[in-house]
Amino acid sequence: MATLTTPKIEARSVSKIYVSARTGDKVEALRGVSFSMKPGEFVSIVGPSGCGKSTLLSLIAGFATPSAGEVLFDGKPIDGPDPARGVMFQDYALFPWRTVRGNVEFGPMARGVDKTRRAAIVARNIEMVGLAGFEDRYPHELSGGMRQRCALARLLANEPDMWLMDEPLAAVDLQTRVILQDELLRLWGDAGDPAQRRAVLFVTHGIDEAVYLSDRVIVLGRRPGQVKEIVDIDLPRPRIGARTAPRAAALIDHIWNLIRAEAAQAIVEEP
Numbered sequence: 001m002a003t004l005t006t007p008k009i010e011a012r013s014v015s016k017i018y019v020s021a022r023t024g025d026k027v028e029a030l031r032g033v034s035f036s037m038k039p040g041e042f043v044s045i046v047g048p049s050g051c052g053k054s055t056l057l058s059l060i061a062g063f064a065t066p067s068a069g070e071v072l073f074d075g076k077p078i079d080g081p082d083p084a085r086g087v088m089f090q091d092y093a094l095f096p097w098r099t100v101r102g103n104v105e106f107g108p109m110a111r112g113v114d115k116t117r118r119a120a121i122v123a124r125n126i127e128m129v130g131l132a133g134f135e136d137r138y139p140h141e142l143s144g145g146m147r148q149r150c151a152l153a154r155l156l157a158n159e160p161d162m163w164l165m166d167e168p169l170a171a172v173d174l175q176t177r178v179i180l181q182d183e184l185l186r187l188w189g190d191a192g193d194p195a196q197r198r199a200v201l202f203v204t205h206g207i208d209e210a211v212y213l214s215d216r217v218i219v220l221g222r223r224p225g226q227v228k229e230i231v232d233i234d235l236p237r238p239r240i241g242a243r244t245a246p247r248a249a250a251l252i253d254h255i256w257n258l259i260r261a262e263a264a265q266a267i268v269e270e271p
């Protein structure tokens with residue numbers, strides 16, 4: 001039974017080893033990762049390339065299972081994907097043969113929501129991400145930023161209890177990213193009642209992005225990914241409009257100092 005004190009997510013000593021079906025080669029992606037998330041908390045995961053960030057997210061999404069340890073959602077072991085945990089990726093992952101409306105409508109349709117309610121959900125979410133007027137466009141007719149807005153609307157249309165986001169803003173240009181960071185905060189409820197917020201687990205390699213958005217930042221070390229430190233981001237909310245607080249700069253420096261040497265090493269070792 002989930003109670004007020006039940007963590008939204010609890011990862012207990014999670015390890016993940018990939019075994020190649022062809023060669024039997026093993027890659028240890030994660031080792032002994034433990035953390036928990038409160039309902040409504042915005043948590044980011046940062047760490048050098050290849051340290052297991054996407055792996056950790058896919059375990060929580062239910063796309064993969066840990067090799068050891070366990071992950072609990074509302075106190076129950078995760079045993080597969082669940083629309084309650086909405087996922088958004090870096091590379092748009094929109095259906096190219098569906099319009100904006102068709103993409104956003106997909107989740108509610110798959111869940112069997114009737115046509116009238118579906119139309120209302122779709123209209124509300126398209127409006128919310130600022131894509132009203134673009135309902136009939138196909139993904140290739142949209143800019144990168146608009147595609148990510150569409151992906152966000154698609155996620156929201158499922159009314160998930162938690163948002164899992166894997167570098168959702170990595171593929172857009174810097175100015176678009178800054179705007180979408182603020183949109184994301186607004187949709188999450190940066191300025192609103194904390195009790196109305198969804199839990200967000202947000203993978204990024206942007207350290208300033210992680211600090212700007214998050215309540216806490218989980219810093220992973222290089223492969224096999226292990227938790228180096230979990231940094232409390234004690235910046236006041238609302239954050240929109242306050243990107244350059246001196247305290248934010250100090251937190252960014254602190255996180256950089258944790259991963260600088262390892263990030264440099266990861267560049268040398270990446271295939």
Ligand SMILES: Nc1ncnc2c1ncn2[C@@H]1O[C@H](COP(=O)(O)OP(=O)(O)O)[C@@H](O)[C@H]1O
Nearest residue numbers: 018027029048049050051052053054055056223
């Ligand atoms: N399906 C897979 N099979 C084998 N190895 C994988 C698989 N997915 C990821 N890996 C390996 O696991 C490690 C962690 O990958 P990933 O979680 O994608 O890291 P990150 O997202 O931090 O860049 C990398 O060495 C990667 O090559």
Ligand SMILES: [Mg+2]
Nearest residue numbers: 053054055166
């Ligand atoms: Mg990744």
